[in-house]
Amino acid sequence: MTLYNLVIFHQTRWQHISDFLTIRNMMAGLAPDIAVHVISEGSAVPADFWVRVAKLPTLIFSPLPVHIDATVRGTRIISAQMTKLEEAKLFADAGFPTPRTTGIVPETRLNEGQWGPFVVVKPNRGGQGQGIRLMRTRDVRWVDPNSWPKDDPRHGQNLLAQQYVDTGPYTRSYRVFTVLGHAVYSRSSTATQAVPIPDPAGSEPVDLDITSNGVERTVELANDREIVALAESIHRKFPLIPTMGLDIIRHHATGQLFVLELNSSGFTWHLSSNYGLAYQRKFALDYYGQFDALRVIAKAFIDTTRRMAI
Structure with missing residues (x-):
């Protein structure tokens, strides 16, 4: 019945x-x-x-x-789409480990004692690592969003500053796709070339691509149980969000995990999206087979x- x-x-x-x-x-x-x-x-x-x-x-x-x-x-x-700043606040308010984050406005001046010598500056909306740069904390200033070239991913975008988390000389991040609080697949993305971090005490300006998906990289399925458990605990805290594409990083020296984004726009069903299928072919990934995806979702x-x- x-x-x-x-x-x-x-x-x-x-x-x-x-x-x-x-x-x-x-x-x-x-x-x-x-x-x-x-x-x-x-x-x-x-x-x-x-x-x-x-x-x-x-x-x-x-x-x-x-x-x-x-x-x-x-x-x-x-x-229901949120900005990256709203997502960071959601994590912080719920007690999940996420880097210190703030919107960049004309009055913004960041304290190195609180933020460290470097911060990551990124568009408040956007994806695929576009427009994400590493800067010296003391140099972070508001820029008129329309002053960027029209082909720059920062054009017309409000920017935010996020505390820099060092994931090691070869930048690494993890993506865990969850449906209704259950991990469907998990992968790692690792830069193939080391990213030289400048001298923290230096005076020269810094403007580096610090993402692991904006450079040449290797992508592999990754079953790190601590990362998967964090992803599932985050999603289960918010049961009215259908899917999450959780971006998680691990501090190289301490091993501490941080969640960066959940990609609330919903364009994350890369089991079978056009983008996701091409991605799986490129890197020889089997999203369906890793955790028996469709049975997990059922x-x-x-x-x-x-x-x-x-």
Whole structure:
């Protein structure tokens, strides 16, 4: 007997529909009490669909923003984009380790005693490591966003400053993709060339690409249980966020972990996005096989629907 509805929204190019159809088939055997409905972007929805759905407790899931009438029944777990500054505040307020972060405004002057000799300056919105630079803390100043060249990723962008965390001579970062609080895959990205950090006491200006994804690099699946556990604990703290692409780094000297971003825009379903498939081919990665991705997601849907559907 059906006791719940799960409504999944699929967006072409950003997730392959076969992911959700396979998950629906898995759930048919694992959870016959949940009726799974997959709605593709731009497809016609029967006129009485939401009326029928309203008869049972319902969970609505979408990796990307989608408009649904306010009168529709169901718990909504739908992506809502935040700025990087808002994400950093979310982590800090919840007690998770994240570097000190602040927006850069005309009055900004940073204290080296609090921030250290270097900071990372990045656009408050954006992705793929674009526009992220290492600077001397004392040199950080507000710049008119429109003064950057139009082909510069900083053009028109508000910038933020983030405390620099040294991940070692070969810059390294981790990405953990989570769905409903469960790790689906985890990978590392490591620069193939050492990044020479200038003398902290020097006087010359510093403007370096400090990312591990803006330079030549190696990318590998990484099952570091401490990193995966941190990612899952962060996501489970925020159960109404559907997916997270958590960027995590480890301090080279101390081993301490820091979370940088969750990529709240929702463009992170790289199991089967066009971008993600090309990326997996380039680096010979198997996102599906690492943790048995679709089975992990199916079980997450079952647990979340039974607990949170209304």
